[in-house]
Amino acid sequence: MAEQLAIYRRYRASTFGELRGQDPIAKTLRRAVADGRLGHGLLFVGPRGTGKTSTxxxxxxxxxCLAPADGEPCGSCTACIAIRDGATFDVVESNAATSNRIDDVREDLIPLITNPPTDLKRKVLILDEVHRFTNDAWDALLKWLEEPPPGIVFIFCTTDPSRIRPAILSRLQRFDFRPIAQDEIAGKLTEILKTEKRNAEPEAIALLARLADGGMRDAESMLDQLLSSGVDPLRAADVEELLGLPSAEHIVKLAVAMLDADAPAGLAILSEFELRGRDPHVVADHLTDLIRRALHAALAAGGSVPADASRLPAGLTLGGEPGAPLPLAGRDRADLLRLAHALRRLESGRGDADLRLGLELLLLGTLTPTTPTTTAPLVASAAPVLAPAAPAAPAAPAAPAASTASTAAPVSSAAAAAPAMKATRTPRAATPSTSTPPAAPASDEWTRMLAAADPATKPLIADARPAFADGVLTLLYSVSKSFMRQRAEGRRDRIEAIAAQVYGAGVQVKFLEQDVDTALREVWTDA
Structure with a gap:
């Protein structure tokens, strides 16, 4: 059976004119080749799947090429065919991810550089992922970049030019490949489907183009996987199911639940995602993307999300045909901004379990400012840990009465929560903008506890911010100290024993990481 090439290999661009989304680069290189002004060292920079190695x-x-036309290869001469089939030793591709040491350069690359072309007019050395080269390997190549042998061209490809030494960069002509636009990707996928005699709904193609995130190869690989399933025509729901993505319908319902403070409905959707094995990072990404596009729609409409897409600029529709009803229609921009900020904070450097917990906390602690009684318990529960360590102001005379009333009548506790939350919102200017806990004056008890800690335990708690109340010692860690928090939890018994010596017998120790609770508190105080 003949080998079946992947779609991205079968439909790879073979001329400058076939390159998608990189017109300035294609035009410059074609003209340089036609005029004989191409340098001996080129650097192609850009995200994966944007056409660097194809170019x-x-x-x-x-x-x-033996018969070029204005800088374009003919594709049919013996030289073009040999390069296409990889049947010539004069065009060599190497990946620095696996061959990046000085020995690899000396044994493999330098012999290729020093020997003149055998079959073709020019020898071309294509090196991918060159940011993986060691400094010694670059030193070995530097001499040949300064004084290259006649007839050789170096083409370096990388996704991270910041890791390449300036001495190398200064000797290369740099070309920056940009992420490919969604309409370009969608156009290419449509052409492939037509050639393959397969069908797909426009919504499915648009979803693939968006999921590719600017990478043509990613889009073609996903399409290859979907066509292998035999589904025809391909629908957006098929793309979501076959690629293991959360459905757009459920993402919209989750966003509505968060905005409406409908915790039961939102938790049910999150539970379904978990049962179906949906990645919480993908869920958060899709939710953030929906909110972002809704914000664009609200901005274009002047305050809130419009009811139909015909009022939006091209490319800002939230799915469906132009004129179709929009999800989140009528939502206020301020509510969308609060949810967007909270999602951004949750996604920053968190693991799967923490992110899932964060999404649940966003549902339990409503983002809607018109329902303070739902948010107050969550914010109040974080207040003892997150409040500044300065001495508290004297209580108002009416406070004892309010406390007594709340004990006697459960209904009063909700009413009392709203003023407490309002007081939390007041000192907004004093809240630090960074995710690092503010420095707090060390209490005598905490100083004595650090002094009593053994050498193995002290480093695990030294960076935490302590708060002691009602027999519970809470240690608050910043996100950057997450590893220390995990290690400290592993020595809970030892830390509680030390705390008992200082704070008294029976003290409990809790370990918290600041970011989720702080995000909810800051989102609310931004309202």
């Missing part, structure tokens, strides 16, 4: 191959063809 390098096209350059190799254009330099060696």
């Amino acid at each position: 390098a191959r096209i350059v190799a063809k254009a330099l060696n």
Whole structure:
């Protein structure tokens, strides 16, 4: 059985004219080849799947083509065919991810550099992921970049140019490949489907183009996987199911639940995602994308999300045909901004379990400012840990009566929570903007506890911010100290024994990480 090439290999661009989304680069390189002004060292920079290695191959063809037309390779001469089939030793591709040491350069690359071309007019050395080269390997190559042998062209490809030494960068012509626009990706996928005699709904193609995140190869690989399923025509729901994505319908319902403070409905959706194995990071990404596009729609409409897409600029529709009803229609921009800020904070550097917990906390602690009684318990529960460590102001005379009333009548506790939350919102200017806990004056008890800690325990608690109340010692860690928090939890018994010596017998120790609670508190105080 003949080998079936992947779609991204079968439909790879073979001429400058076939390159998608990189017109300025294609035009510059074609003109440089036609005029004989192409440098001996090129650097292609850009995200994965944007055409860097494909362009390098096209350059190799254009330099060696026997019948070029204004810098374009013909694709049918012996040189073009040999390069296409990998049947020549004069065009060599190497990956620095696996061959990046000085020995690899000396044994493999330098012999290729020093020997003149054998079959073709020019020798082309294509090196991918060159940011993985060691400094010694670059030193070995530097001499040949300064004084290259005649007839050789170096083409370096990388996704991270910041890791390449300035001495190397200064000797190369740099070309920056940009992420490919969604309409370009969708157009290419449509052409592939037509050639393959397969069908797909426009919504499915648009979803694939969006999921590719600017990478043509990613889009083609996903399409290849979907076509292998045999589904025809391909619908957006099929894309979501076959790729293991949360459905758009459920993402919209989750956003509505968060905005409406409908915790039961939102938790049910999160539970379904978990049962179906949906990645919480993907859920958060799709939720953030929905809110972002809704914000664009609200901005275009002047305050809130409009009811139909015909009022929006091109490219800002939230799905469906132009004129279809929009999800989140009528939502206020301020509510959407609060949810967007909270999601951004939750996604920053958190693991799967923490992110899932964070999404649940966003549901339990409503973001809607018109329902303070729901938010107050969550914010109040974080207040003892998150409040500044300065001495508290004297209580108002009416406070004891309010406390007594709340004990006697449960209904009064909700009413008392609202003023407490309002007081939390007042000192907004004093709240630090960073995710690091503010420095607190060390109490005598905490100083004595650090002094009593053994050498193995002290480093685990030294960076925490302590708060003691009602027999519970809470240690608050910043996100950057998450590893220390985990290690400290592993020595809970030892830390509680030390705390008992200082704070008294029976003290309990809790370990918290600041970011989730702080995010909810800051989102509310931004209202």
